[in-house]
Amino acid sequence: MTDADIEMVVAMIRPDKLGAVKQALAEAGAPSLTVTQVSGRGSQAAKKGQWRGEEYVVDLLQKVKVECVVADTPTDDVVEAIREAAHTGEKGDGKIFVLPVSDAIQVRTGERGPDAV
Ligand SMILES: Nc1ncnc2c1ncn2[C@@H]1O[C@H](COP(=O)(O)OP(=O)(O)OP(=O)(O)O)[C@@H](O)[C@H]1O
Numbered sequence: 632m633t634d635a636d637i638e639m640v641v642a643m644i645r646p647d648k649l650g651a652v653k654q655a656l657a658e659a660g661a662p663s664l665t666v667t668q669v670s671g672r673g674s675q676a677a678k679k680g681q682w683r684g685e686e687y688v689v690d691l692l693q694k695v696k697v698e699c700v701v702a703d704t705p706t707d708d709v710v711e712a713i714r715e716a717a718h719t720g721e722k723g724d725g726k727i728f729v730l731p732v733s734d735a736i737q738v739r740t741g742e743r744g745p746d747a748v
């Protein structure tokens with residue numbers, strides 16, 4: 632195991648930005664990722680609407696969560712690649728979080744640490 636840090640970049644993005652984000656990650660040298668459909672909310676208040684006389688509240692919006700564990704690719708490059716690709720400038724563009732990862736194990740080879748990432 633080398634002394635390189637392992638980190639996980641977790642990004643909640645607009646679903647229609649997934650293609651651009653995937654491409655940007657590949658170009659940044661970090662093609663591996665996990666994608667999950669999620670719903671969530673940020674800092675804006677819930678929106679009220681009417682449908683057939685019934686009032687409904689939209690407080691959770693569909694987003695896509697992209698998880699990307701990186702070791703030898705500088706985390707800031709990955710964060711910036713996602714941010715650029717996911718950006719529109721409008722509210723709801725998403726959030727990116729960076730978390731420490733204590734270890735990684737490649738199932739096929741048994742390799743551990745940054746080399747397993
Ligand atoms: N603090 C948070 N904790 C967990 N998830 C968050 C947090 N902030 C945002 N998210 C997730 O990111 C998604 C997009 O958030 P969003 O971009 O609307 O954040 P925001 O803070 O409201 O910024 P903006 O004002 O640009 O809309 C949310 O739907 C939610 O899934």
Ligand SMILES: [Mg+2]
Nearest residue numbers: 673674675723
């Ligand atoms: Mg918001």
